[in-house]
Amino acid sequence: MVATLVLASIGVIAVEVWPISPARPVTSPSGDAKRGAYLARLSGCITCHTQAGATPLSGGAALVSRFGSFYAPNITADPDEGIGNWSFEQFARAVREGVSPAGDPYYPAFPYEFYATLTDQDVADLWSAIAAAPADTTPSRPHDVGFPFNVRGGIKLWRTFFEKPVAYEPDPTRTSQWNRGRYLVWGPAHCAACHAPRSAMGGLPESQELTGDPAMQDGDAAPPLTARDLTARGYTKAALVDALRTGVTPDGDVFGGSMAEVVHGSTKYLLTTHLEDIATYLLDLGQERSAQ
Secondary structure, three states: OHHHHHHHHHHHHHHHHOOOOOOOOOOOOOOOHHHHHHHHHHOOHHHHHEOOOOOOOOEOOEEEEOOEEEEOOOOOOOOOOOOOOOOHHHHHHHHHHOEOOOOOEOOOOOOHHHHOOOOHHHHHHHHHHHHHOOOOOOOOOOOEEOOOOOOOHHHHHHHHHHOOOOOOOOOOOOOHHHHHHHHHHHOOOOOHHHHOOOOOOOOOOOOOOOOOEOOOOOOOOEOOOOHHHHHHOOOOHHHHHHHHHHOEOOOOOEOOHHHHHHHHHOHHHOOHHHHHHHHHHHOOOOOOOOOO
């Protein structure tokens, strides 16, 4: 019994002191609040961090998973309950690297692996948008996560073995529209957060394929978004753009669950050209190679 307690204590100490990579360098460009507000919609910040009828970004409803329930915190500019006392550098590290100002790792329910693609300018624009939005004093709700997942230090181990920050590089053999769509899908729009099959430990697949997730963390299922599957379900470019704008599918049905929230809080606000970019990539249109 004593030996077990000793080993357990050593394990807890080990994960607490497990190192996190140092912060990546960041510049502090002047931010554009209007562009940042658009990025907040595109990236799902409004969707996740806002409950119905509440002040935007004042905290979200539960994200239920097999590990417990996670609550998106208040990220308004309030200095006490929000993030108003953060520095820009701390904000950038939180968004792109998933590390808090105190140096603690965030749970991967926060899709920082996809936000790793954001530029310094993108982050500066988001920061300006948050500063310009109304501050709110609503306290962030603590996560409801049981042992051992409530031991934050354990996330450091998870990051070591399962974290896969998305690194975007355009394909020079593809059209600019296809490349923009790929960036949006695998970057800020983070479609793969739901539509790529995760491992039992919540890790993303090695291949960047949106083959769906039949066993999502919340017990639901996300359909595949491959070109073949979308085409089989009646999607054309126009139909997919319309579905992302309205939530109505080609067969007249409507999105439900989390996808309905995505449409309501994010995709219905996107520029038509960006929705067309996403549709071009997902349907693998424009397969003709661009000029070399």
